[in-house]
Amino acid sequence: MTWPTVLLLVVVAAAGFLRWRRPAWYWMTFGVTLAAVRVLVRYASVMEACGLTVPPSRWRLMLARMTNRPAPESRAPRILRLRPTHTGLVLRLKLRPGQDAFDVAAASDRLRHSFGMYGVTSRELRSGVVEIRMTGYDVLKRVQMPAKTDTRPMRVPVALREDGSVHYRDYRTVPHGLTLGATESGKSVYQRNLVAGLAPHHVALVGIDCKQGVELFPLARRFSALADNPDTALELLEALVSHMQDVYQLIRAEQRISVAVPDAEIAADIWDLPEDLRPVPVVVLVDEVAELALFASKEEEKRRDRIITALVRLAQLGRAAGVYLEICGQRFGSELGKGITMLRAQLTGRTAHRVNDETSANMAFGDIAPDAVLAAIQIPAETRGIAIAGDSTGGWHRIRAPHTTLRQAVNLCNKHADRTPELPALAPFRPAVAPLPSARVPLSKTAPATA
Ligand SMILES: Nc1ncnc2c1ncn2[C@@H]1O[C@H](COP(=O)(O)OP(=O)(O)OP(=O)(O)O)[C@@H](O)[C@H]1O
Ligand SMILES: [Mg+2]
Secondary structure, eight states, rough: OOHHHHHHHHHHHHHHHHHHHHHHIIIIIIIIHHHHHHHHHHHHHHHHHHOOHHHOOOOHHHHHHTTTOOOOBBBBEEEEEEEEOEEEEEEEEETTTOOOOOHHHTTHHHHHHHHSSSEEEEEETTEEEEEEESSSSSSSTTTTOOSOOBBBBBBBEEEETSSSSSEEETTSSOOEEEEETTTSSSHHHHHHHHHHHHHSOOOOEEEEEETTTTTGGGGGGEEEEEEEEEHHHHHHHHHHHHHHHHHHHHHHHOOOOOTOOGGGOOOGGGGGSSSTTOOOEEEEEESSSSHHHOSHHHHHHHHHHHHHHHHHHHHHHHHTTTTTEEEESOOOHHHGGGTTTHHHHHHOEEEEEOOOOOHHIIIIITTHHHHHHHHHHHHHHSSEEEEEEETTTTTEEEEOOOOOOOOHHHHHHHHHHOOOOOOOOGGOOOOOOOTTTSSOOOOOOOOOOOO
């Protein structure tokens, strides 16, 4: 065997191994070039086979006839750009007259097989221009978030979408969110990712975790207030309602509408206030929400009604005061009693992990995207963390959050502990935590000197 043959064999073996064990590395090394060449070479024939070509226009036929040339062929959409990404390829197409974005969307599964890609989705960018996103491998199998994400205030990257793009939770466009899923489907891991994403931001985190605090109390250093039982949760929520009212008083005091004030400068929410006056936004994370709505006695029923009323008020009025709700639970339907559907209607952002029945999926998507209901039921039990997330346009995506362990989240929260704001209204609910080991004064310095 000559050395070029040996070298070739080594390269092929390395490519095969990477493709099997490390698909992301394979894509970055060999896959992207091979796929780009394959797409460009096969483009015209695949488009024709998938019915995405248009017959030649009249004037081209006439011109061919006049110049005695053979009749021109059908034409495929024009490629405006082919961009490689770290998970796949993005193809931007200019549609021919008579084609629409639906034609491309309907052919996406055929395109996937023809180009030999793992997944193909398409969306309309503007009239006549369609973007086809192709993924080279199953990006949700082992989620790796890109190192660089587009982070803005109150907008955190929380998961990866199946088309390889980043799924953001943007509190300013979608203020309140609901996350549903059967037990062990990945809700708490998703919520942990949210906390980890929000930790470096200027935001107060408030947690209600009726599972005795097992999920959120380890992250206590970054939380401005925490409750681990329904009684404390009620007091905390009522304190939040009074905080919200204080913020509205502040906004009113700052409005001072006069003829001289331009429209754009009239404050209607906290983001219109000058930065030095702006109250810190608050994200309220509620895990296992059903615990707040269940009762066994008359007393507990009264408490439940007050809790739901406070949550409804926060959901209805909180946005402008910078109070955002993030609610997690296994089910969130009318069987939890009065006020629940009213609260659900205010929770715009919907995420459903694996659910066991259609009714649970309907609680998340029944009223906004019926086809997402089917997708949520079809999530396999062994791929925990996969979820269907609705977006602000009424569409939905399959997403998966990275598997952030509790230790990683704790480390991140400890790192940003100094960013935890003190809210006077929530002071009684501030979790008592021991100082960080690095901040502790060495014992030798505090111990009284002994003679
Ligand atoms: N995104 C993910 N990637 C990989 N594994 C995950 C992911 N999310 C969850 N898991 C796995 O699923 C397990 C259960 O997740 P989690 O505790 O978030 O479920 P849950 O829906 O909150 O369950 P419960 O309703 O019982 O609290 C985790 O311990 C983890 O092993
Ligand atoms: Mg949980």
